[in-house]
Amino acid sequence: MNDRIFRAMLYASGAIIFVLIAGIFLTLFISALPSVKALGHSFLFGTRWNPQSVWEGENITLGAVPFLFGTISTSFLSLLISIPFAFSTALLLGEYMKKGFFFAFLKSSVELLSGIPSVIYGFWGFSVVVPIVRAFEIKTGIPPYGVGIMTASLVLAIMIIPYSASIIREVLHLVPTELKEAAYSLGATRYEVIKNVIFPYARSGISAGLLLALGRALGETMAVTMVIGNLNSLPASLTSLHEIHKTIFSPGNTMSSIIALEFNESSGIHLSALIQMGLLLILVTTIINFIGRIYIKKTDKSGKD
Amino acid sequence: MKVKSINRRKAENIIFKGTVIFLSLLTVIPLILILFFVAKKGISIIDLNFFFSLPKPVGQEGGGISNAIVGTMILIALTCLLSIPLGILCGVFLAENRKSRLSFWVRLWVEVLQGVPSIVMGIIAYVWIVRPLKGLFSAFAGSVALSIMMLPMVIKATEETVKLVPVALKEASMSLGVPYYKTVLRVILPVSTSGILTGILIGVSRIAGETAPLLFTAFGNQFMNYNIFKPVNALPLMIYRYATSPYKDWQNIAWGASLFLILFILGINFIASGIAKKWKVQF
């Protein structure tokens, strides 16, 4: 009898996960509804964000484009910056070394890097990285904000390296040893094995890993908020062909940082719009995670058959 | 047919390896810089008083982080209370029903839950807890946000550990006429303790540094507070507020708090790996 109750509890605990997820989405959707109704597609396509307009006139201008731009540019840029480092670390830890002092050092360093709180990355970022970027901007004749998309991407890149490295390592681990040994026995060098055997085999898994890292970068809040400059409009340089290269150095804001900054002071449609931003964020990250995980599960299975 | 000379192939191999090592070393540099910088800035502010006194208004000498430490501890304790029982139960479910369709989907959604941005957890806890209480921020609301983040980690750790328990042990217990629930609670979970505990500690070290979910839930507090239904301060919240303030004194306190938070997190990780090694059950 107790057994039946216990088994029911086990199943219920599994089912609760669905309820939780459904609850999260439903909550966000319902709370975002007023904004969806009031703003319509001007939320997704509007380039101006003016919370004041909620109180002043009939024409509410709350366009999310500046933040979509900020989120997309910082996450892709940071992913791009992190790729060579994540790959190297994963290869070194997964292929070149399996033990020894340097292995342990690198492994625990990467683990430490992933353990440092986001807010401390942000604090360090604006105390150390911002002055460095500013110095660079002065030298190259770009307006020397210091803060901005580039700075945020640099800090974000450091933060996601451990994450993508660990997933890539996991995927490399799935490559069957027999395949590698077969290639070595044919006289291939380690570089050739990596290039011709390991990468082709692990390619889809690696793409999935990078996708997951992108998902992580999309949602990262504190560090980005502290170094991106918090400008709620599209960079001016975006509209001029001559200045476009300066765009990545200009200040901006991301979806998560606008939520962090304005949520507590908002109400009404403004609050609802911020929640809609959260809904958009969770939808995108969920889709990305879903695809990524399913791909990794596939690589895992093909390795075993 | 073109054949690469053996020397060229060897050179390529060496260059590639060199690049890999070089880039890996570069990865470590930010870590060293961060630790060095936080230590240098933080160490000068930290004394005994720093841990035992409350924050002071701008302009006054001294001031500490005692309320933030207490707040973080309250948040951690509440979060554990909320997430561990359900997490362990769900982990056991996944490990015990490996092939069922339901567990496939539960597993996938748990992984998806792990990828949900932490700021969204803050919104959720705000709508669920803060808003119904007429906008009263509280430690409880903060813990709800943090426990949704911690839940997947407890589930994963439990599932992975329970999976490793030999079937023979479960069969031995069942063959003695022990009911299933007692087999799980008294045989399977005790041998999994070290793995689950390690997972929980790593989870705690993750949530201890989270700021975003606390911004609109725990909110922060200049005073000491033990009531879980009142706003409470937390180390990462305090670091954020003080670091972004224009006052040098406050920024210094933020460095001190950062150093303490990093050491606290490292300490938990250290204990976790100790438990993983020492308490491991031999089958």
Place this chain on the structure above:
Amino acid sequence: MESPVLNTIDFSLYYGETKALDKINIEVPENQVTAIMGPSGCGKTTFIRAINRMHELDSSVRREGEIFLHGKEIHGLDPIGLRRKIGMVFQKPNPFPTMNIYDNVIAGYKLGGIKLSRTERDQIVEDSLKKAALWNEVKDSLHKRGTFLSGGQQQRLCIARSLALNPEILLLDEPTSALDPKATKRIEELIVELKEFVTLMLVTHNMSQAARVSDYTAFFYMGELVEFGKTEKMFTSPDDKKTEEYLTGKFS
């Protein structure tokens, strides 16, 4: 033949669509050792696992037919009570790693929630360990972990753990397959001694082991019970051609 403690009527078992046991009819005599023999995959382990309903741990298994313990159909009983009456020892010794030797022996009581007084517990532990011929070796280290014992000692501890519940039948699933020859010999001697207290059913793929310790032998092949009878008779003049081929090593 002595009175049967256990008998089956047309007992069949399916894993999904695959038939693992086909209409088994057997009468197991009381306080004797019955060996169950056959090539791997013949269903011998499946059969004894079905006797204390361990197959129900896997939900894809389906059964037909009946098994009677002292004339009572076992599927009508509570599986938990049934398993206390029918003990089981597995291929690999599996003492509970978090418990000491003492607690391992009384695990069936402790985990089953049966309250015993201190003296009762001590008595059960001593009796069971004596029956399992382990008492002299461990009486001074009862509070050490069971996993520190040698493989043979661990297996005897597992036997003691089952005996502690005073079962009517003890199922042994290739209990010596993970042990060295010396430890195997001790277990075989123990099996013969235990007849006094309990009915034993021993699954083995080792023909000479069956010949050494058993009184009756059942020969399984492809999920069917081919032949069952006195061990002496079966090893000297088997009725069935398949049995003869197996015993003479024509297949294994």
